[in-house]
Amino acid sequence: MAFIGAGVLRGMGVTFRTFLETYPWGRVLLRGLRQPAVEGLVTIEYPDVKQKHAERFRYFPFLVYDGTPDNLRCVSCKICEQECPPQCIYITGPAKDEQGRPQKANGRTFPVEFKIDVSICMSCRICVDVCPFDAIEMDNQYELSSSERFGSLILNKQELLKPNEYFQRIKPTEASEVDARLAAKRPKPQPVFPPKAP
């Protein structure tokens, strides 16, 4: 028969073991006593040490461009704006000239302004899924806090634009899949004819 009050002592033993497990010398001591000892401190001291994220960790979308920032993949089709569940994407465009005809850069229409509200975005990745042009992708940057609500928390086109090389760097697997898909879609280079008069 276990003596009366053993439960109290056992409880204190549990706390003391936890205490020891948070120190390296404590773990050495526990192993010396043939006790299991796991790393007790699970806290990551955030501003000093950052958590290692998986490659597919995502937080906030960005716009991809190839080469130069004016060669962005987005054509301002506004599908993402429509599909975004919390409605945090605001697109102005596509860009038009004075006569109201769509302007083109590198053979594509482009948005005049493209804004995403960080504080509303819920990191669902639906914009990436619905984009037919692979123009929007998920970033893994999460330190976007700001002291003002309507200034730097709404990211504009300039802030959202990032090169494809950056995408390659943060998510190699996903980026090469996208690149392969885009390469397959791209038409074979054809001889350039001057446009015929209608």
Next chain:
Amino acid sequence: MSLPSLETLFVKPAILLRDLFPESARPWVSIGIAIGAIAAVAPLIMMYLTWIERKLIARMQNRFGPTRVGVYGLLQPMADGLKMLIKEDIAPQGADRLLHAMAPILAVAPAILLFAVLPFGRYLIAADLNVGLLYFFAISSISAYAIFMGGWASRSKFSILGAMRGVAQVISYEVPGVLSAVVVIMIAGTMSTVGIVEAQAQRWFIATPWGFVAGIIFFLSGVAEVNRTPFDMPEAESELVAGFHTEYSGMKFALWYMAEFLEAFAVCAFAVTFFLGGWQGPAVPFWVLTVLGSALIATARKLSLPVRVVATALLLAAGLVWIKEPIPSWMWFLAKTYALVFVLVWLRGTFPRLRVDQLMGLAWKFLLPMALINILAAGLWWFWRDSFIGWFLSAAILALSYWLLILANHPARRFEAALSSRG
């Protein structure tokens, strides 16, 4: 002038300071020095007790505790103190303003007064009263007045409920606390704290059957008297907001905390004095301690390298200077006291808060009869102190009554079942 020995490191300067004054003023000056030293050290002890508690309890919950203010969060108590000082001091509408302001002062004053009879070392005591033990119990029970005064003056339901619980608890636990200390008076034959420590020169009281039991009862009732978890009914956060100090803010709130921590420290220190041999300790050479300490500092990764080098060198130099001396008595006393502080935090980290009836039940139905039986056990031990019979009798009586009391405190069904299965 030669370097003073470790034992008189603090006493020598005090005597030198006193001797600067004319003969007639010296008694007053030495009183002033003692008061000044206690008044300066007590807040420091309290501040770093909060730090120690937060660090230890964090480790028991797989956390770091304070780390941001200073290295290892060492400046956290300063930051907290500063915050408390500059916070607004609010007294609720309808509060009795005079009592509301007086209560925290009345709580802190006895907590500091307790330090007067603490023998910190062989020569380190402010006032060696011949009724030191009685003084301890008399002074420490003043806190019940302070708690009720604060709770009453706040004119708040939570405060008055907490205060009522607090008074009931403090008065209840006073009884087993005093009765457990009776055996110390019996065996030591004195109520002077210095005398009690000197009576433990051969054997610490904790190493006897009655001393072991009395020590645990004394410590438990001490923990309950200073309202610490698991006996923190008066301020039970989950039910009473903050109990008797719900309506306190700013420095008054800090004073409540100071009283609580100082009393907790004092309870640990008195438990050391009464049962753990006070400042007595084995004659371990001092340099062993400095080598251990310097190894600890040298491997502390978060300290900057110059600090580590200088601190390690200083410690080793201290070890060389006093190489022939053993660890001084005041270090033993502080080490034992902080070991008990660790137990206090350990209890807090382990046990959930007791219910009111469980709390009262523990005091009246278990600790009190146990303390009474313990007096008998101590008497028997003293009567046959030279032979094996005393040890055996007192241990047997205590073990048997422990078992019976536990059974009797369980629901009646189990008590009868236990009796019938054996009879």
